[in-house]
Amino acid sequence: MFLSGPCSSFVHLPLVCLSFCSTETVMDTRTATAELGWISFPANGWEEVSGYDENLNTIRTYQVAAQRIYVEIRFTVRDCASIPSVLGSCKETFNLYYLETDRTVTEGVDTIAADESFSQVDFGGRLMKVNTEVRSFGPLSKGKGFHLAFQDLGACMSLLAVRVFYKKCPSVVQNFAYFPETLTGAESTSLVIARGSCIPNAEEVDVPIKLYCNGDGEWMVPIGSCSCKAGYEPDNGNLCRACPQGTFKSTQGAGLCQQCPLYSRSTIEAATLCGCRNGYHRGDMDSPEDTCTSVPSAPRNLVSIVNQTSVVLEWHSPRDTGHRDDLSYNVICRRCHSPERRACQPCDDSVAFVPGKRGLRDTRVEISKLRAHTSYTFDVQAVNGVSNKSPYPAQQLSINITTNQAAPSVVPIMHQVSSTSRSFSLSWPPPEQPNGIILDYEIRYYDKLQSSVLNSSMMLSETTSVVLEGLMPGTGYVVQVRARTVAGYGVYSKEMLFQTLTDDEYKSELGQQLSLIAGSLVGGVCIVSLVAIAIICSRPDMFNGPTPTVTFPTLSDGHNPNEAVREFAKEIDSSCVKIEEVIGSGEFGEVYKGRLKPVGKKEIPVAIKTLKVGYSERQRRDFLSEASIMGQFDQPNIIRLEGVVTKSRPTMIITEFMENGALDFFLRQNDGQFPVIQLVGMLRGIASGMRYLAEMSYVHRDLAARNILVNSNLVCKVSDFGLSRYLEEDTSDPTYTSSLGGKIPVRWTAPEAIAYRKFTSASDVWSYGIVTWEVMSYGERPYWDMSNQDVINAIEQDFRLPAPMDCPVVLHQLMLDCWQKDRNARPKFPDIVSMLDKMIRNPASLKTGTNNIPPGPCIHPLLDRMAPDLSRVSSVEDWLAALKMTQYRDSFLGSGFTSLPLVTQITAEDLQRIGVSLAGHQKKILTSVQSMRPTMDDQSPPKGNMLATCYCC
The missing domain is CATH 2.60.120 (Jelly Rolls)
Structure with a gap:
């Protein structure tokens, strides 16, 4: 065939x-x-x-x-x-x-x-x-x-x-997106991505739009979706149908077409808005679903009460509010030369309206600071949210009033110009509303301790100043002033206290004044002399010898660090620091290994972060902010700050030196080397450090294995506090909300922190769960090569990372608890420390029920990526490449393992002999070899997928 x-x-x-x-x-x-x-x-x-x-x-x-x-x-x-x-x-x-x-x-x-x-x-x-x-x-x-x-x-x-x-996945319409017929992949475990496109009259909601076709011809893990656009409603889940006449749909989504609101209509299909009928409108803040409304009628029964230069206006609300509840009133004031309203002009800005003149909710307003014997016209308008849409002016009611004779307004404030032991001089501005020509001012004053307003002294002044004489030395006097016009006196100003000098104070001040005069005379003579000397010195022929030079001291370019650094970080003299070699680079500059020799102490190894040349002031502040945070912590699992160098260049942050570097790199370099109990001990140290941060009300915001440092004793310490923030505890739920943009480490960040930038200790717990997964997988990248958006979508669909190979069930359950969608359901760091302590005290719990394969059915492409791709292996080189161990190619071939049948006979002793010393690498190779042996024992020729391993249920 x-x-x-x-x-x-x-x-x-x-x-x-x-x-x-x-x-x-x-x-x-x-x-x-x-x-x-x-x-x-x-x-x-x-x-x-x-x-x-x-x-x-x-x-x-x-x-x-x-x-x-x-x-x-x-x-x-x-x-x-x-x-x-x-x-x-x-x-x-x-x-x-x-x-x-x-x-x-x-x-x-x-x-x-x-x-x-x-x-x-x-x-x-x-x-x-x-x-x-x-x-x-x-x-x-x-x-x-x-x-x-x-x-x-x-x-x-x-x-x-x-x-x-x-087998194939049939064409399908899902989430209003069309996916074409898609053939399955080359292997039964393969997942084939099919890109979808929105059906007619639908638009994208989330992108990319895709489905995965599995080896059984079934669709799974929808990512992205479409929905019916505005003007169209869903029909049976596979069609977007146009809204018929008389209906509308204003937004994209799953909603259905609605009947046009009252006083509106639509005359076309697929309408996104029903237009208002004549005389009706929608306000700027109204939604398409709101009823069309009209403008209000005029206010009713406007009355006035005049009191000298003030007036109170009152009115009744209009009969027709336009079917709206946002009715308000505007009051327009005009000053006229006659009651007949001829030659009127807008009122001055000095006129006061209480509570205001626009947007009034009450039907009453008090107007003051008007001119005396002056005609005014007041228009009261009724407006609502659609008044600005109407082509006609707002309905209003008007009234004319004439003010009465009025006294001057209050003098706002007084100032003391000078003072002696027997007198002081005062001045003041004129009243804001004189209401006529000011004839004079009356000044009232009395001794604060011996007299009262009933027996006070009076004095008149035709100007806005006065000198009060015949006073007692060292005495406080209460003074008030009021203005007078033909209409009479105004109201006294508020009481103000002024003090005369004592005799000794007066003599001292007089002596100082005389000294100042004498000093001014001497200073004038000195200035003339200096000018003369400068002229002489500028002419070398006027003396024998070289021209003298003068050096003036200047301020240095440096400046003190912020208050937090001064308070929490120790300043170190740069002569005590010796830079040896570059070990990395940070956001602000290079990271070095070096030596610190404090005065009177032995030399210790340190890590040195430096601030690069050409920094801005903001960069320097941000660089030192990490030191100000780190300096507040004192805990064995938090990186220790030795001090800072800010008074010389380069600016440095000096910390203890961690010999084994970042945790993720250290684990990848030692794949499979540690027993589970030792990994749990490392996790316990990280949790202890995070418990301390939580107790200090700090949220880390960037907890990841790359930000955990490991010393020579395998003690893990939390570091990198560049994103850490203090949580205000004035609420029951301390939260830090980031208002800035910038990158977020999506794979380590809790969903609420990604969506709303709400950071709490609970979001740090989510990150701790990811760190636990990194530790148990020996530094594997979380979510492998998935894009950030696919990670976000998968988490929203309740996908969680599977247990790494040989990970105890209790540890994977701890991860799942840390990844609860409800942040209040996640464990606290003290609870995590307690759980890990119980595991350490009971090592048997870490040996039972270990996971050799990821739990559950293969419902996500991430699970498929866990298995080595051995589908096309035909040689030893291909096999090692599939296992990601090409570094051992020459060792295998040089030791005689030149074919796959020979490889199936390899033992642990052989691996040790040819140079595969890492326990994790040995285990991975032997597991693959074990899966090959049943096939190789058969006399049949090898099949193309003989090395495929089942990683799914």
Whole structure:
């Protein structure tokens, strides 16, 4: 049989019943030149066409573009025990061969054995039992077709039917997106990404829009979605239907079309807004779903109460509010030269309105600071949220008033100009509202301790100043002033206290004044002398010898660090610091290893962060802010600050030196080297440090294995406090809200912190769960190579990282607890420390129920990435590349392991001998070898997917 590709529907070979009890050819399609007449389903699946074989002979083929095919065989086999005459040579199995066209050696052989055989024979015929077996093979990437053949080596059997098929995910509309028919991948565990496109009249909600097609032809893990756009509603989940006339839909989404609100209409299909009828409007803040409204009518019954230069206006609300509840009033003031409102002009800004003149909710306003004997017109307008939409002016009610005669307003304030022991001089500004010509001012004053306002002294002044004389030395006087016009006196100003000098104070001040006068005279003489000296010194011919020079001291360019650094960080003299070598780089500059020799103490190794040249003041402040935070902490699992260098360049932050560097790099370098109990001890140290930060009301915001440092004793310490913030505890739920943009470490950050930038100790707990996963996977990258957006989408769909290889169940459960969507359901750091302490005290809990495969069904592409890609391995080099251990290629080949069958015999001692010393690498290699051995023990040729390992349930 010859087929030109794998299958999605199927074809049936017309083997109605081919029986053979000896080796013979039952069908050879290579000799067929006419139509084969095989049964295919559906009609557009397999296509029968003519082609040529390697000898250019015409042959008939069935073709389709797929990478993996399945063969279903229905057959019967007779029990050899029922045929005594051929018992020695009889078999109950036969072989299935498959070969790609351009290969010369059979690529795959499967031995087919019957689940049930038959032996009973009667005169009515044989009672046969039908067996069904399915085999698959791939990938078929050659594009030139393949052969299938059946070989019988001594079985008495009947081949009833052969069905050759392939699998595909059908075209589908999901989440209002269309996904085309998609063939499955080359392996049964492969996931094939299908990109979707929005159906007509739908728009994207989240991008990218995609589905994953698994090896069974099923869609899974939808990412992204579409929804019906404005003017269209969903219909049966697969169609966006236009809103009919008289209805509308204003926004994109899953909502349905709505009837037009009152006083509005739509005359077209797919309307996103119903237009208001004539005379009706929507306000600027109204939504399309709100009723159209109209402007209010005029206020009613406007009355006034005049009191000298003030007036109170009152009115009733309009009869028609326009069907709105945002009614307000504006009061317009105009000053007129006559009551007939001729030659009116807007009132001065000095006129006061209480509570205001625009946007009034009450029907009353008090207006003051008007001019006396002046005519005014007041218009009261009723307005609402659509008044600015109307082409007509707002409805209003007007009233005319004339103010009465009024006294001057209050003098605002007084100032003391000078003072002696017997007098002081005062001044003041005129009243804001004189209400006529000021005739004079009356000043009232009295001794604060000996007198009262009843026996106070009076004095008049025609100007805005006065000198009060005949006062007592060192005495405080209460003074008030008021203005007078033809209408009489105004109100006294508020009481103010002024003090005369004592006799001694007066003499001292007089002496100082005399000294100042004398000093001024002497200073004038000195200035003249200095000018003369400067003129002489500028002429070298006026003296013998060189010209003298004068050096003036200047301020340095440096400046003190902020208050927090001064308070919490120790300043270190740069002469005590010795920089040795670069060990990394940070956001602000290089990181060095160095030595610190404090005065009177022994030299210690340190890490030195430096601020790069050309920094801005903000960069320097941000650089030192980390030191100001670190300096407040004193805990064994928090990196220790030794001090800062701010008074010389470069600016430095000096911390204790951690010999093993960042935790993620350290774990990758020592893959599989540590027992689980030691990893738990490291996690306990990190949790202890975070518990201390939480107790100090600090949120780290960037907790990750890369920001955990490890010393020579494998003690882990939390570092990198560049994003740390103090939590205000004036609420029951201390939260830090970031108002700035910038990057967020998505793979380590809690969903509420990503969505709303709300950072709490609970969001640090989420990050701790990711760190735990990093530790147990020896520095693997969380979520592998998924994009940040795909990570966010997966988390929103409740996907959580699976347990790493050999991770105890209790530790993975701790991770899942840290990844609770509800932040209040996550454990606190004290609880985490307690849980880890119990695990350390009871090591047996870490040995039971370990996970060798990720839990649960394969529902996400991340799980598929956990297994090594061994689908196309055909050599030792390919095998090592699939295991990501190409560094051992020369060791394997040089030690004689040059083929895969030889590799299957390798032992742990062999690995140690050829240089694979890391326990984790040895375990990974031996696990792969173990999966190879059952296949290699078979006498059949190796299959293309022989190294594939099941990582899914």
